[in-house]
Amino acid sequence: MNAVAVHTSRSPVRRLLGFNLLSAVVLGAVGYYVGWWLGHQIHATSLDYFGDTSQNDVALFLAYFVGTIGFLGGLGLLNYPLSRMAGRPASADHHEEDHRGWTRYIGFSTDHKVVGLQYLIGIGFFVFFGGINAMLIRFELLRPSPNVFPAGQYLTLVGLHGTMMMGMMTSGILGPFGSYFVPLMIGARRLAFPRIEALTFWLLMVAGVFLTSTVFYGGFPTGWTGYAPLDDQANMGMDSYIVFFALVGISMTLLAFNMLATVITMRAPGLSWGRLPIFVWSVVATAVLNVLAAPVLVTTLLLVLLDRTAQTGFFLSTQGGSQYLYENLFWVFGHPEVYILALPGFGIVLELLPVFARKPLWGYRLAVAGLLGVTLLSFTVWQHHLFVSGLNASLRPFYMLSTELISIPTGFIFVCAMGTLWRGKIRYDVPMLFCLAWVFNFFIGGLSGVFLSDVPSDVTTHGSFFSMAHFHYTIMGGLVFTFFAAIYYWLPKMTGIQLNDVLGKIHFWVMFIAFNSTFFPLFAVGFLGQPRRVVTYPAHLQFLNDWVSVSAFVLGASMLVFVANLVWSLVFARIPAEANPWEAKSLEWQVPTPVPSYNFERIPVIDSDPYPYGEPAPQMPTPALTPAVTPTGR
Amino acid sequence: MSEAAQSHLPIEAEPPELQERNLWAGARLLVSSTIFLFLPFVFAYVYLASLNTSGLWRPAHIRAPTGWGVAILAAVVVSAALVAWARIELGEGKIGRARLLGVLALVAGIAGVVLQAIEYTQLGFGPEDGGFASVFVGWTGLFAVTLLGTMIWLEIVVATAYRSGASKSDFDGIGFYLTFVAGLGALTFAFLYLL
Amino acid sequence: MVATLLVIFVLGPHLPPGKGSAQAAGQVTDNTVLTAIMTPIICLIVVYFAYVLIVFRRRGDDTEEGVAIRGNPRVQTLWIAGTSALVIFLAGYGTWALLQSGSGGGQGPAPIAVPRGPKLPVQVIAQQWQFTYRYPTFGGLETSQLVLPADRMIEFHVTSLDAVHSFWAYGLGVKADANLGTDNVVYVKTRAPRSVDIHCAELCGLWHGYMFDKGQIVSSPAFVAWIGQQQKVFRSIAKYMPPYRTSYAPMPQRRAG
C-alpha cells in the first residue's frame, strides 16, 4: 500500500513506474498475449476438432482471463492478498492520507468516495457508448431495408447496446451513489471491505473493454439474452459477451456483498433499521437481489463456456441437454436483474421527494414493505418471459398471477410518492423534475408490463417492439431518469461544484419530451407487428420508425446538453456549491464539502429518521457536537 | 488505523471488533451467494434427468467413479474437521496446536483439489457424453475451484497465525465457510455419485 | 368514465391483432379489457398529480416547510385493498381467457386448453432461415407456403431444426417458439379468407430479420384444390421425405469445423 503514497517526490518518468493504470494496461496486454499463446498450445495438441478454422475459443478465454489478472496485478490489487498470503497482518486501510492528488482517480483507491466518483465516470463512459450504439440502431431503422449496417453488424450493434447498457446500469446507482453515500448516510467512515470495493469497479471496467472487443472477433448474434443453441453456433465474438457478463456478475455480487455487510455492521449508534434512509433500504433490497441472482448468471455463463470449449452439452438437446435449461437459468437471473435496475430508482425518488416537497416521507413502512415485497416476488416470476416458448403450459396461470402481484408492492412506492407530495411546499429544482418524470414514465412502463404479464395479450406483444418499449420505459424512463436526478442532486456534494441550473432544465425538458416521443410510438409499432432485432421491417411502419428515430436523435442531443453542462460547470465555471444547497436534512449533507477522507470527525448519534421536515423539533445534531462514541451498529 | 494516527487528526480509532463483525457478516453473505452459485447445477441435474432429451441423459456405460468421489469428499470433510478442531484448540489458547491443525487442514483441502484433477483423467467418459456427463464435469469443476479459493483463504489465516498472531475471528470465519463447503461437497457427492 | 367508454368503443376495435381468427379476436377483447381497466387508474393518478403539483407548489422564495404527515392508515389500507382486488381480477380474467383455447400461444407438447371438435393438423418447421409447413393428413406433404382453409380449427405443431425461432402469424394472433426436438402446439380457429403476415419473433441468427412470409386463408374448396395441386407438384420427391414426426433429429449442431 505504501508503493502508492511515495510518488509525489519522484520525477515524472519515475512516477510512471509502480502500480498504476499504465502498468495495469501493459500487464493486461501482456497477460492477454500469454493467454492467447497458451490457448494455441492447448489447441495444437488436443483440440484437433477445430482443425483449420481460425476459431479458437480456448485461446480467447485464456487471453481474457490472464489479461484480467495482469491488469489487476498492475493496478496493485493483488499486493494485499499476496501480502496476506505471506502472513502479514490484516489492515483496514481506509482514510489513509492519499497524496496522489487527482491521479488517485485513475488508480487503485480504497476511499469509498474516490471509488464512487470512479464508478460514475466509468459507467458514464460506457453508458454513453451504449447510447451511441442506440443512435446507430435508430439510424439503421430509418429505412425498412438495410441502409448502413448489414444484418450481422446490426445484430452485433443491438447485442452490444443491450448487453452494455444492462451490464453497466445494474451497477449504475449502487456503484457511484451506493459507494459514495451509503457510508455517509449511515454514519460510517468507510465500507466494510474497501479493497473489494475497488476490485468491483476495476472488474467492471475490464469487462466493458472486453465486451467492446467483440467487434474484433466478429461480433455476436444473440442479443443480450444469449439464447442457446445460437450462442453455441456463434463464432468467437460470443466469448466476449460471455466473459463480459460473467465479470459483471462477479462485480455485482461483490459490490452488493460489500453494501450489505456495511449496512449490517456499520450503522451509527441510534440508526435502527426503522430510521434507515429509504435510499439505503433500496440499496439493501437491490443488494439482496444481486447477491443471490448474479451468481446464477455466473454459473450459467460458465456452462455456456463449457459448451463452447469443453464440448459439454448443457444446452444442446442433441447431446442430452436442453435449450430450455438455458432459458430458465437466464431468466432466473434475468428477472431479478430488471428489478436490480428498478429498485435503486425507487429509492432515489422516495429519498428526494421529501427534500423537495419539504415533508417527511409518507408511509415509510409501506415503502420498505414495497421494496422488500418486490425483492421477494421477483424470484417467482421468471417464466413470464417464456409464455409462448412451449414450456410448462400448465404453470402459466401461476406465473401470470405472480407477475401481476408485483404490481401491488410497486404500487406502494407510487402511493408513498403521492402521499409525500400532499400538502407539501414543492420546489421544482432539476433533481425534483427528474423524480417527477420517473413517476410518469415508470407508471406507463409498469402498466405496459401488466399487458405483457397477461398471456393472451403477450401472445401478440412478445418479441415485438411493444416489449422493447415496455422495458425502455421502465429502464430508460425509470432508472436513467433517477440516475440523472441523483447526479444533479448529489454531484455538488461529490465535487463541491455547482451544476448550471439553466442547462439542467433544458436538459430535463428536452430529454423528457424526446424520451416520450421516442418510446411511446414504439408501443404502437409493436402492436402493429414489428418484431425485435430485425434489420428489415414492413414498409408501412416506416413513418412511425422515422418519427422514433428522429426523436431518438433529439434524445441523444439532450445528452450532449448534459455533457456540455458537466464540462462547463466542472471545468470552466467552477462555482463552488453550498455545503447543503437543497437544505436537505439527511446525514450525508451534514458533513463538510469536500468530504474529509475520514467522513466524520466524530461518529454521529442518530435520534430521528432522516426526514424531520416541517417539524418544530430541532434539526439533526451536527456530528461535531455529539460526543465521541464508537460505532456499535445497534 | 495506523494511518489515522499518523495523519494527526483528532479522529478516534476504529474499534477492533468492527473488522470481526464484518468478517462474520461477510462469511454468511458469501455462503448465500455460493448456494446460488451451485443452484443451477441442482436444477440442471433434475431438469435434464427428467427430460432425457435424445435419450442422452445418461447412456448406460456412464458411471461416476465412486472411489474417487469418496476420496475427494473425505479430503474436504477432513479439512473442515481439522479447522473445527483448530478452533477448539484456539479457544483454549493453544495457538501452536491450532496452527499445526490449520496446516494439516490446508494439506487435506489441497489434496481434494489434486484428487479431483486426477479423477478427470480416470473418468472413462468425457464431457461430451450426454447430460449427466456435462453436469458432472461442470459441477465438480466449479466445486474444485471453490475449494481452491477456500484453501487460499485458509492459507491466509494460517500464514497470519504463524507470522502475526492467530486470531479467533479469522479461524471462525474460515471455519464457518469451510464447514459449508464440506456440506456442499456432500451434496455434490450425493447427486453425482449416489443418485 | 367518459375516457373508459371511449377506450372501449373507439380505441377497442383498433387494438391489435385484429380479428383474423377467434383467438385474435379474443386477444383484442383482452387488450380492450386491460386498457379499459387501466384508463380510470391513469386518469385518477394524472388528475391527482396535476392537482398536487399545482396547488402545493412553493410560492416565491417561501422557506416554509410542508405539513409533517407521515402516513395515513386508512388511505394505505384502501390503496392496498384496491390494487389487490384489481390484480386478482386481472389474473382471474387472464386465466379465464387463456383457458378458452390457449389464446393462440404455444402450449408445448402437453396443451392445457384443448378446444373440442375436429382439427386440421399443420406442422410448422422453422430452420435458419425459413419456415416450411407439413400437412400430415395429406400424406405428410411439405410446402414452403402456408395455406389454410377458412372457418376451421387448426392445430399447429411448431418445431425447429436448429436455433430457437418463433412462429408469429400476426393476423391470426398466433405465436409459438420453435425449438429443436420439441413439439409446440397451438390451436387457432380461422375466420374469413385473408392473407396473414408471418414473422420470426425470436432471434435466430444472421438472417432473423429476413425470416418473414405471407400465409393465405382461403375458402375450403380453394384449399382442397390447392392441396391437390401441391401433392402433384411434390409427388416425385415424396419418397425421399422423412416420415412425419413431431420433431426431427437435426443435422450436426456444432459450429462447422
Ligand code: HEA
Ligand atoms: C427496470 C426494469 C423493469 C421493470 C421494473 C419491469 C417491470 C415489470 N415488467 Fe418487465 N421487462 C423488462 C424490464 C422491466 N420490467 C425487460 C428488460 C424486459 C425484456 C427482456 C427481453 O426480452 O429482452 C421485460 C419483459 C417483461 C415481460 C416479458 C415480455 C415478453 O418478452 O413477452 C413481462 C411479462 O410479464 C414483463 C412484465 C413486467 C411487469 C408486470 C412489471 C411490473 O413490475 C410493473 C409494476 C408497476 C406498475 C403496474 C405500475 C405502478 C402500479 C400502480 C400505480 C398500482 C396500481 C396498478 C395496478 C394494480 C395494475 N416484463
Ligand code: HEA
Ligand atoms: C439500461 C438500459 C438501456 C438504455 C438506457 C437504453 C437506451 C436506449 N435504447 Fe435500448 N435496449 C436495451 C437497453 C437500454 N436501452 C436492451 C436491453 C435492449 C435489447 C437488446 C436485445 O434485443 O438483446 C435494447 C434494444 C434497443 C432497441 C431495439 C433494437 C432491436 O430490437 O432491433 C432500440 C431501437 O430503437 C433501442 C434504442 C434505444 C435508445 C434510442 C435509447 C436512448 O435512450 C439512448 C439515449 C442515450 C443515452 C442513454 C446515453 C446517455 C448517457 C450519458 C450521457 C451518460 C453520461 C453520464 C456521465 C458522464 C456521468 N434499444
Ligand code: CUA
Ligand atoms: Cu427465425 Cu428469428
Ligand SMILES: [Cu+2]
Ligand atoms: Cu421479467
